[in-house]
Amino acid sequence: MTVQVFARVLAYILLAPLVGGLLEGIDRKLSARMQRRVGPPLLQPFYDVIKLFKKQTIAVSTAQSFLLMTYLVMIILTGAMYYGGSDILMCFFVMSTGATFLYFAAIVTSSPYATVGANRELLQMVSYEPAVLLACVGFYLVEGTFSVSEIASSRYSAIMYLPGFFVAFVYILTIKMRKSPFDTSTSHHMHQEIVKGLTTEMGSKNLALFQVTEWYENVFLMGVIGLFIKNSSPISTVAAILVILVVYFLEILIDNSSARVKTDMMIKTSWGVTILCAGVNLLVLMLVR
Amino acid sequence: MANIKRSPWLLHYDGSSCNGCDIEVLAALTPVYDAERFGVMNTGDPMQADIFLITGGINAQNQATVKQLYDQMPRPKVVVAVGVCACTGGIFKDCYNILGGADTTIPVDIYVPGCAARPQAIIDGVVQAVELFQQRSDEHDALVKQNKEGREK
Ligand code: SF4
Secondary structure, X not given: OHXXXXXXXXXXXXXXXXXXXXXXXXXXXXXXXXXXXXXXXXXXXXXXXXXXXXXXXXXXXXXXHHHHHHHHHHHHHHHHHHHOOOEHHHHHHHHHHHHHHXXXXXXXXXXXXXXXXXXXXHHHHHXXXXXXXXXXXXXXXXXXXXXXXXXXXXXXXXXXXXXXXXHHHHHHHHHHOOXXXXXXXXXXXXXXXXXXXXXXXXXXXXXXXXXXXXXXXXXXXXXXXXXXXXXXXXXXXXXXXXXXXXXXXXXXXXXXXXXXOOHHHHHHHHHHHHHHHHHHHHHHHHHHO | OOOOOOOOEEEEEEOEOOXXXXXXXXXXXXXXXXXXXXXXXXXXXXXXXXXXXXXXXXXXXXXXXXXXXXHHOOOOOEEEEEHHHHHHOHHHOOOOOEEEOHHHOOOOOEEEOOOOOOHHHHHHHHHHHHHHHHHHHHHHHHHHHHHHHHHHO
């Protein structure tokens, strides 16, 4: 058992950047196709990161590299804990702690654009946190445990009891993945009203670190999507992967078909969706039980 | 010597151009020409850029800005002057405020002529810049290695 856990954690640490990078490559290719362009090669994200690692490092603040490193380690820890089958609530706490380091990495530069981006990142956290916590509560109500490995090996898929929580989680996933219309803090697209927002002062190596962290984070988030589907039967693993791919495609579609909204709009709608979907689902669960 | 020419990120700065060349630069990114298939990304951030694409001449006011943008870009970097304005000052050459082409302020590597420069010419210029970028990167690597060895001795 412990060997299995160890193997899963190791697989996450080694494979997550590859899977995450590949997912981003697919994302860029699909986006280009949606805009009727040919698009970059599938491995473009890897080329980008390799180049960034090779460039001269200009650091506005020496603390930035350290803070970004901590952010990376925190997110790896989150994913490792998650794929190791530990406490899901704890995973999200560690993730939020990591996100604060990202905030500091942007704000130490005291660049106006990075500061605005960092503040918006905080607002993004405010928007997605309720849905994330409610999802944990939902898992607990249905399965009676926070343990990821036990939730994943229960008899029925959690989504049967938690459809509302699932909708809310997919909604905030757009915020978490910094996709349009909620790419307020920093954008993957070329221009933004605050230059590159959060990542404005991150050049070369630091930007590469940020990019790799994002890959780790995406693989973790996709895993959480899979947890809604996964149950004790092996077929559910296939179903989980299918659902993950569908959700990822949906994110790309939304990204390409919507314009950026203001932050207050983001908070209002995300809280609204959370309360409506997850809240009503929660009420029903508590009444039926 | 990693192959880094697959990922050239552009910084586009509009000097005192008439906007003609800028429209053409943006046209190069549209579906018709799609520069992203070469890995080209148009970033607005000098810290993340590899190739400095400048349109329009240098005037008394933007000289400091152009200089600063160039200095903020991490090495290795390449400068491309797009349109005759950026090459020599072009049609505005004799204006009282124009100092001349981009090379009056920063070292320009590739000159793309035309008024306005055509998207094909711009992409061609960028592709040449990418080759130069790779070459510079290799030189940069060799230099870094030399320094390291020097320190170890
Ligand atoms: S070269 Fe011609 S089109 Fe380009 S900025 Fe100058 S005047 Fe305008």
